[in-house]
Amino acid sequence: MKTKILLTFIVVLLFWRFPAASQEWLVPGNQLNVENPLPYNLENVQKGKDLYQQNCKSCHGDPGKNNHLPLAPPPPDIVSEQMQANTDGGLFYKITSGRGGMPQFETTISEDDRWRIINFIRNYNADYEQLLIDAPPVNAKLLASVNEADKKVEVLAEYEDKAGNFLQLENTPVFISAKKAFGNQLLGQALTDENGRAVYSIPETLIGDEQGLVSIVVTLGENYLAEQVVLEKAKVGKIKDVPKLIRKEVLWSTNENVQLWLLLSYIGAAGAAWIAIGYVVFQLIKIKKSGKE
């Protein structure tokens, strides 16, 4: 580790001397050897992983898959030599301050969480013990059904062991989503019991379609290769309220869309004018008659 730090330091110093390599991202000397204050343990690494998925994955891609965004300069994969060659302090500085396409995270991620991300990055360093073991995903099977009366989703999960037998999947979260216009909205999760069964109560607030029908989708976590189960529409949601939006009326323009109040008040006003004229004429006739008398 020490030699690595020293090596990076020398490399950084070398580039410092050559203006041609001004592209290199330099870390101030006093930042370089700041130590990670958080212990390297499963909890911190796991939290770091969640933070990475939320904030970093969109550009840097999945660890080890080299599927980062094609930007210039390219955002390195966190497993790569280029990333791992940074010191903890260097990584912290770069995450904190950002440069060019890499945003600063000083205002958006707390200091502790930034160190947790570094812990997660170190999970892929050969010098560190690998705490998050990315085992190849296991084949699994999901069976699910909806109980309309109790508004419950019942799930049976099985996984395939090395011999090819399907066994009950214990103590594993299954994720329950509802199908919406453009995607599946996660409702919640349920843990499987020792028989591989899980029961999820559908929240009362779930909105279905005009008949209250919802299509429930059941999935397993990313460590399992299982086809998601899309259940047939069941009446487990609230009836979708479809408020009437338009009255097919406009202020003016075409006759078929004219507003009734406008039509009536116009005819009323025109009628009133005629009545007034008639009244005047009537009065004039009356005056004439009384003049004759």
Added chain:
Amino acid sequence: MERNTRRNFIRKLGASVGAAGLVGSGSILSSCNRVETTAGDKIKLLTSSGELVEVDKSQLSPAEMPNLTENQKRGREGMPGRSWVMVIDLSKCRNARQCMQACQNHHQLRPEQHHINVLQMQDAEHTAPYYMPKPCQHCDNPPCTKVCPVNATFKREDGIVLIDNERCIGCRFCIAACPYSARVFNWFEPRDAEKYKGVTYNIEANVPQKKGTISKCLFSADRLRDGKLPSCVSACPNGVYWFGDRNEDAVTNGTTKETVSFSQLIKDNAAYTLMEELGTKPRVYYLPPKDRAFPFEGELIEHHS
């Protein structure tokens, strides 16, 4: 005698004005359906293909109004049961302008025409500047549709404000009425006019565009029918846009494809709408530009005194 003549005069006047009104209105009404039959007079006419032709007046006979195409009919009605809304997260926008590009490609717009435009905003002298994408707000109480003299622009039951450029006469009243400057006018031949020649008009994408008519954001109504998100929403690389159906209380992010509760998103982030004091009831919600992970790099024009 003098009084009598005045009365007589008024009586005669009243009768003659009334009669003239009846005759006049009758003749105006009847002239709508009548065609001049005197021979010899030539008249210039513009055919539907755009050619100017000369015809003898005696040859003219009233034509049937062409019926609306199926596309125009369903385009007027909208998708049943839906109520489309957009949520724009200003804290994520870093002026990538991919939304504008995708929109211009989809709707055949020239570079200076925008259905959606990313504006550089600063609300007051000492406040932080930010980027603000601004599409049509698809108001529930739209001022633009009410001023259209030919019923070319209209509100649909699913919340979208559309325009039928085969009805539009280019008077630009709607541009004047819109408080959000969401509408553009085709002053010139639209982009790629040659490429779109002869293409059947699609009211839900407003393509092909027509010179001398209005165009505006349509929430990519043609894509929604196919179950796809609008062009701008899908094109955003930074997760700025959420789009969905307010009736089922769900919006989907165009970048991450994550689907969340619309009401929860609005509540948690203190969303607001633009110029709601005008009573327009916009359908585009903005999440405030807080906790931004990038600096503002735009240029600000100083208009704070």
